[in-house]
Amino acid sequence: MDAIRNFFRAAWSSAERLEGKTVVITGANTGIGKETAIDLAKRGAKVILACRDIDKAQAATKEVIESSGNENVVCMKLDLADGKSIRGFAESINKDEPRLDILINNAGVMVCPYGKTADGFEMQIGVNHLGHFLLTYLLIDLIKKSTPARIVNVSSMAHSFGSINLDDLNSEKSYDKNKAYAQSKLANVLFTRSLAKRLEGTGVTTYSLHPGVIKTDLWRHLNGPQQFLWKMASPFIKNSAQGAQTTIYCAVEPSLANESGGYYSDCAPANCSAAGKDEEVAQKLWELSCRMLSITWE
Ligand SMILES: NC(=O)c1ccc[n+]([C@@H]2O[C@H](COP(=O)([O-])OP(=O)(O)OC[C@H]3O[C@@H](n4cnc5c(N)ncnc54)[C@H](OP(=O)(O)O)[C@@H]3O)[C@@H](O)[C@H]2O)c1
DSSP, rough: HHHHHHHHHHHOOOOOTTTTOOEEEOOOOOOHHHHHHHHHHHTTTEEEEEOOOOOHHHHHHHHHHHHHHOOEEEEOOOTTTTTTHHHHHHHHHHHHOOOEEEEEEEOOOOOSSBBBBBBHHHHHHHIIIHHHHHHHHHHHHHHHTSSSEEEEOOOOOOGGOOOOTTTTTTSSSSHHHHHHHHHHHHHHHHHHHHHHHHHTTTTTTEEEEEOSSSSSSSGGGOOOOHHHHHHHHGGSSSSSHHHTTHHHHHOOEEEEHOOSSEEETTEEEOOOOOOGGGGHHHHHHHHHHHHHOOOOOO
């Protein structure tokens, strides 16, 4: 229904400016993250590209500066598959940045073969959910000092196929790469809801979103037949600049200033799955994430 309604709506655009504001975007060296960086830099923000590969990040930073005409764009090393790297990144931001107005948790891995992060978490839940959970926890005080501020979590419609396996979040008993991706994207939706509840009245608002089906490097782990189907469908699939629009909408749209915890698609509010609204699972996931990361976040 959302998709049909949105098909007939005019494309979203906004002249909102971001001078004096600072934005962190994870996984901004390519795909949706890089296009988001270009757009927010054009609006005048200081943009920090938080990326795991510093060579790729430097090349992307140059491109963002050239495309936006904004020199106030930098990159920093952040590997979300390594708690030490996340802590180091957050420490530098907290020390050097007087404010953080918009945090965009965009980085992601999809349907990769079984692997573990440096801290022993299954790679998809580790990077897509736990890494961003820890990052947000470490930056939350700075974000609270920069209100009105926003936290945007890039999820996926794939969350609808997911469930949270509280007994085996790391898929150690059995690993299905599709289920693990869907679980991690559902975790993004639930984290956004839980975070909104905890941040009520602080001036920090949260958003999760589906960016669309977008031609990016994310699809690198598809198998042979899937790659073939993907190639056949690719003329009908959106490019990264189109794919960045809902992220940008959640980051800047003035009418969303008083909304928090919701899910968006095609630059509009959208319905997430019933599992994405399950307060009990959201609370249990929050507690489990804290235990796994050895942090206290009430
Ligand atoms: N493309 C789609 O159709 C689609 C659909 C629904 C949702 N999404 C979501 O959109 C977001 C962006 O994806 P995309 O399509 O733009 O994919 P992409 O082009 O593959 O970009 C993903 C970014 O995440 C980074 N990343 C991966 N692992 C990381 C780690 N351990 N630490 C830090 N960064 C890491 C990648 O870095 P490297 O370049 O170094 O690998 C890359 O910069 C993801 O959260 C994805 O789940 C995408």
